[in-house]
Amino acid sequence: MRGRVSSGLVAAGTAVALGCLALTVDNLRRLRTPDAGAAPVPAPEPVTVVLPVRDEAAAIEPCTRAVRAAMDRLPGPARLVVVDDRSGDGTAELARRVAAEDPRVEVVAGAPTPPGWLGKPWACQQGAETADTGQRPGVLVFVDADVRLEPHALAASVALLRSSGLDLVCPYPRQQAHGTAERLVQPLLQWSWMSTLPLGLAERSARPSLTAANGQLLVVDAAVYGAAGGHGAVRREVLEDMALLRALKRVGGRGVVVDGSTVATCRMYEGAGALREGYRKSLWSAFGSPLGAAGVVALLVLAYVVPALAALRGSRAGLLGYAAGVASRVLVARRTGGRAWPDALAHPVSVLALGALTADSVVARRRGTLRWRGRPVEVGR
Template sequence: MIVRQRVVLRWAVNAGTALAAASLVLTASNARRIRTPDVDALPVAEPLSVLIPMRDEAANAPGCLRTVLAAIDRWPGPARVVVVDDESTDDTAEIVALVAANDSRLSLISGTPPPAGWLGKSWACHQAAHHVPGDGVLVFVDADVRVSPFAFTATVAALRAAGLAVLCPYPRQRADGPAERLIQPLLQWSWMSTLPLGIAERSSRPSLSAANGQFLAVDAETYHRAGGHASVADEVLEDIALLRAIKSVGGLGGVGAGAHLAQCRMYHGHREIRDGYRKSLWSAFGSSAGAVGVVTMLVLAYIIPAVAALTGSRIGLLGYAAGVASRAISASVTGGRAWPDALAHPLSIAGFAALTADSLQAHRRDRLRWKGRALAGTTPREREVRRG
């Protein structure tokens, strides 16, 4: 029995190290290939509509609007900003209205409650998109994002030059507290280390899709042809679902390097991280079985080799080093903090595993809520039943 256990453990360490090494190779390849918009590029003049859903964003609204309005000053064609106040209970609407009163480029829409079958953000984005022209480019921006003065010109120039329908320059993810520094870098590392970006950008396969709704530029005609946010009304991860819908009608796209174009602090502290990931991780991998499978692979690749390294395993040390290197490369490309944070990569994976388990349990018990709204009826089977 002891001999068999040792064989199994040795196999796990070897397999995990091989996975970590393969992931490192892919991360390094993506670092060389990732699309990076040029801040000096200027697109041709066409309509630009910047659409911002806001729900209880009084703290973020002034900073977001200030940077967005400054960025459209550089736009060579007609530009407008539309904010949808999604039934805020704070002073969001009043703050936006005050800014709009002094800038005719900004419009405020009072959002209506989401109809049956819609989640809040998709409904807010849908309302915003139907208040702007159907041509040109739509740029969706979250309220906690701060864009640079050349964010829109550089992004759209890259979008048009590459012939893409969607481009999401990934904002630099601000992570200021211990929990944020442990978990947030996994956002960009996840796709840097698992998705061949060059292939994914040109592939119509839904499985090869990575997007970020924090800052998402899309060709307006393709967006509407794909059904817009109505096609992803009940999707928790509506950004990735939107890219897949656009791929289904022939459009292509994906993520790019955007640390020089925008920054975002999604969550403040461990409570917001727990609540934020609880609402979405259950759906990130298609099913509960998919989530368990992904977490198992992550543990195999990044925790087991690290534990083995502590016992003197050279193979385990190699696997741990590969994970740390992959994380450091991802940070260098996406504007994150590489050192010493990358050294804690196994702890990050353990935290992610715990968050995934918490999300699956909350979903099973129908306890998913976000910004005061229940996220009910969001399993694939429930969506199929609703659609008849």
């Protein structure tokens, strides 16, 4: 009886892994990419780049330098609004130095976070409110300080937004990973939505479950953003990027994540400690509830760990499931500029690491110990 149950689990896990591989292949055909060779923008229009920063002294100058170079490629008026979210490490002084060199750059001293708001949505909202797009609504671009834009990034991304007819696009930067912990976990960012979200359906559907977004680089039509309530509509959300796209969908907007590996790079966390702290603040909310988190982790283990363990015992079905997981990782890595080999071979270990990080985040949330940059992660805590 035990053998039949074990074989059934292996077969089920392998079937899920093969299904996700098939979806990955289909998504790779549909995945939109900002085209560096395309005409920059169909017509000149105002573009405002909002850069929220808090204690980013090491990143502010290289980030703003890259943004300014990318603004040079835009045919219409462009502004960079740096919102200093009450930094204590000299970030504001460095930002003002940049503004003194370029009249297109404005530094906003962030006001104290109001009750009912989290820090990043409040900083983004303040930046968006400064946008002066004239008679035309224009485009808002939100970018994180750890992102480095290529010179063609803004022009190509805005061109994609307009040519696609979408209201929001998130060019997913190429994720830079160094060291064991980063290389195990960071590649799962692109792989997760590429292997589970049907992109063609996600573009058309208003269903909240069919949503993937990335606030590292987010390009949105300013008028639709305003109609959705801006970041005020997601003021309490830890994953404000996902919530913002859902808010746009509620007012009839459409958006999707796209391949931004040719227009931007990002190293989110440096080292295992920073990676654990960063994921602890957000993974608890990624799956809706602790039960949802447990269900997703269990499904990932079924699909990518159980077949691998069975393969070690000589199971052909297990070997097929393990190979499907590795193949999915390799295909995504090659498309998005990641490291395919030998990292993809450790895919089951990556899944276990993600499960451990998720459990750590859920436990920390229940204990009320979640903090980020010196502030509580949840409103009211």
